[in-house]
Amino acid sequence: MDRKTFVKRHIGIITGALLYTAPYNLLTTPMGLYSGYLTGVAQIIRTVLSGFFRIPMTFDWTGIILYLMNIPLLFLAYRTFGKRFFAETVFTVTLTAVFFSVLPVPAVCLIEDKLTACLVAGAISGYGAGLILRCGASGGGMDIVGMYFLKKNPNFGVGKISMFVAVFVFAWCAVCYEPETVVYSVIFTAVGTMVMDRAHYQNVKMSVVIITKSAYIGDFVTCQLGRSATFWKGTGAYSMEEYYVYVTAVSKYEANRLQSAIKQVDENAFIIFQNVQSVAGHFESHL
Numbered sequence: 001m002d003r004k005t006f007v008k009r010h011i012g013i014i015t016g017a018l019l020y021t022a023p024y025n026l027l028t029t030p031m032g033l034y035s036g037y038l039t040g041v042a043q044i045i046r047t048v049l050s051g052f053f054r055i056p057m058t059f060d061w062t063g064i065i066l067y068l069m070n071i072p073l074l075f076l077a078y079r080t081f082g083k084r085f086f087a088e089t090v091f092t093v094t095l096t097a098v099f100f101s102v103l104p105v106p107a108v109c110l111i112e113d114k115l116t117a118c119l120v121a122g123a124i125s126g127y128g129a130g131l132i133l134r135c136g137a138s139g140g141g142m143d144i145v146g147m148y149f150l151k152k153n154p155n156f157g158v159g160k161i162s163m164f165v166a167v168f169v170f171a172w173c174a175v176c177y178e179p180e181t182v183v184y185s186v187i188f189t190a191v192g193t194m195v196m197d198r199a200h201y202q203n204v205k206m207s208v209v210i211i212t213k214s215a216y217i218g219d220f221v222t223c224q225l226g227r228s229a230t231f232w233k234g235t236g237a238y239s240m241e242e243y244y245v246y247v248t249a250v251s252k253y254e255a256n257r258l259q260s261a262i263k264q265v266d267e268n269a270f271i272i273f274q275n276v277q278s279v280a281g282h283f284e285s286h287l
Helices: 003-031 038-052 064-080 083-102 116-133 144-150 158-176 180-199 216-224 250-264
Strands: 206-212 229-235 243-249 270-275
Touching: 003 083, 003 116, 038 158, 038 243, 064 083, 064 144, 064 216, 064 270, 144 158, 158 180, 158 206, 158 250, 180 206, 206 250, 216 243, 216 250, 243 250
Parallel strands: none
Antiparallel strands: 206 243, 206 270, 229 243
16 A cells, blocks of 8 residues: 555544544533444443442543443454454544543534534544544454455345444433433434445445456455456457457445556556445445
8 A cells, every 4th residue: 555545544544433422422422422333332331320320420431432342343354354454454443532521512512403413423423433444454443343254155244243332322312301302313323334335345246347358357356355246259340340348346445446447458458337225135335
């Protein structure tokens, strides 16, 4: 990785971590709302420590609790996904804990209307989480667990793990708080999840048709991207020259890498990218 890419990636991670945490402290925490992610579990523990055990807190402990909860998951990330992903995730988790701890929590939400606050908080926080993932890192939490099971079983979705956590958090809210708290917490989490999926290029699938004279493209797709591809030999209707025709399915993030690689070996290659709603068959979600 060159220096420019390294700096750009880490600026993206820092920005993403700030955008992810700021809506919690400035909007949802003053309203007493909870996230449906592992952050929500950390919020529950914070509430139990401060409310039931009367432990004084001069700042929001959510970030510290979340950091401690991530420690065993970080070891799992190191063993499963390698040093680079581990280092980026440690960096992100540390940033998140710091931002949670230093950003002020006002006594009253900065946006008076609760629904508007939920929508704004979910959109900003979700974009921050998606930006972190787009930069090749992770905020830790259940992303690591979901990706671990996904690696073991390609048919296992990361969202399944997150769903279990969300059910626990919202069930706890339903028992301890008014229905209004549950409803607004669900809205905040749902908006955040939808925005994160749109911001995270790995969740956007594309079909690709490549017409080229280079046989190297197939090796790049299978060896570098870890995708399968189908190819055949075709003939240009005008030039009557022979070409390789490749068809594959990739994420939008991988499409950028694929296009760059193709242009390096065949700048005259003809490439068609098209967004698709879904891909049936063996299509594994890569980070």
